[in-house]
């Protein structure tokens with residue numbers, strides 16, 4: 001599948017990798033963000049947009065920006081305040097919830113049948129002050145948001161579910177990204193080993209931005225109608241110690257399911273492997 005894809009949050013950490021990946025794959029990318037980025041300066045089609053304004057969202061997805069742009073065939077929605085605690089909770093809600101409603105609803109209004117958006121690992125119950133129900137965690141239990149940021153992600157998943165029920169031709173794929181990393185971030189990884197509690201909050205997971213972009217590209221090719229969510233993490237943890245020993249020390253009462261590879265991710269990517277063909281290509285271990 002190719003054609004015009006609108007990528008929101010295109011200037012962000014994940015968005016920059018997604019824009020580069022989709023252009024490489026032959027998509028006609030329109031970058032949308034509150035700010036411009038290097039890609040915009042380099043000539044990637046770009047519209048500075050406030051996604052909390054529904055009229056603007058209709059225009060960028062519909063191709064009405066300069067009266068000549070193509071209408072999008074797909075939307076990748078990544079724009080958000082990307083974590084709890086960056087701004088007051090009310091500001092996180094007031095930005096993220098309307099922006100997502102506007103994107104989802106404009107896509108529906110314009111007949112766009114393919115929507116991929118950034119959900120988050122946080123809906124799995126991060127920071128796991130309440131231990132996970134089992135490990136590796138997967139998509140099989142109800143979202144457990146523990147912050148306003150995560151609550152909005154859970155609401156978005158619920159909203160997508162109903163929008164797909166209303167339109168049986170609509171495909172909406174929510175990617176529950178782990179903590180996004182660029183190569184420069186890997187320099188800090190060696191320091192995590194000393195204290196297993198440092199990264200316990202997300203079960204020692206991470207996602208290389210390039211593998212996150214791979215998942216977005218694959219999700220755009222997923223054509224089964226309905227809403228689907230996938231955990232997207234790398235295949236290993238951020239730690240040198242084994243995943244089994246981390247679970248035994250930090251979450252001794254939690255059932256560990258299946259046989260774990262030494263550094264195997266505790267954020268299960270089996271569903272993404274199975275249904276999307278996702279195969280992470282990067283590991284911090286190859287970079288430092």
Ligand SMILES: NC(=O)c1ccc[n+]([C@@H]2O[C@H](COP(=O)([O-])OP(=O)(O)OC[C@H]3O[C@@H](n4cnc5c(N)ncnc54)[C@H](O)[C@@H]3O)[C@@H](O)[C@H]2O)c1
Pocket residue numbers: 008009010011012013014015032033034035049050051052077078079080081082083095099118119120121176177178179180
């Ligand atoms: N960074 C992580 O570790 C992480 C983990 C899981 C999920 N996510 C999710 O992935 C997505 C991308 O995260 P990121 O790390 O690239 O964040 P980022 O902050 O680097 O990028 C987000 C971009 O969205 C834009 N944006 C926010 N609100 C907007 C609005 N109202 N209108 C227009 N643009 C707006 C910002 O300008 C920014 O460029 C987010 O939805 C985030 O919640 C991130």
